[in-house]
Amino acid sequence: MNNNYYTNFGGTIIEEQASLNRFYVFTTELSKNKHVRFTGKDDDVDNIDWHFKYRGKTTKIQLTLFNGIRLLSQRNKDIQAINEVAGLLTGKTA
Numbered sequence: 001m002n003n004n005y006y007t008n009f010g011g012t013i014i015e016e017q018a019s020l021n022r023f024y025v026f027t028t029e030l031s032k033n034k035h036v037r038f039t040g041k042d043d044d045v046d047n048i049d050w051h052f053k054y055r056g057k058t059t060k061i062q063l064t065l066f067n068g069i070r071l072l073s074q075r076n077k078d079i080q081a082i083n084e085v086a087g088l089l090t091g092k093t094a
Helices: 020-033 076-093
Strands: 006-008 011-015 038-043 047-054 057-064 068-073
Touching: 011 076, 020 038, 020 047, 020 057, 020 068, 020 076, 047 076, 057 076, 068 076
Parallel strands: none
Antiparallel strands: 006 011, 011 068, 038 047, 047 057, 057 068
């Protein structure tokens, strides 16, 4: 199976060379079409994290200078849910 994303360092990278605008495209897709409600936002010098729950799993979408846009979970066993979200986003916005 050929995906538009890959798993790296406990997260799934969905776009390596991403801009802030592209990050907002993904977050809008999550909130409007996937009915995700963001529960927290962290802005730092080199990354932006937006926290949300997907199917009961605590998750975040992150824009970082080093890795682009990636999805992360607090628990490694939730990687299947992360990959599901990645598939939804890359299939919809690619």
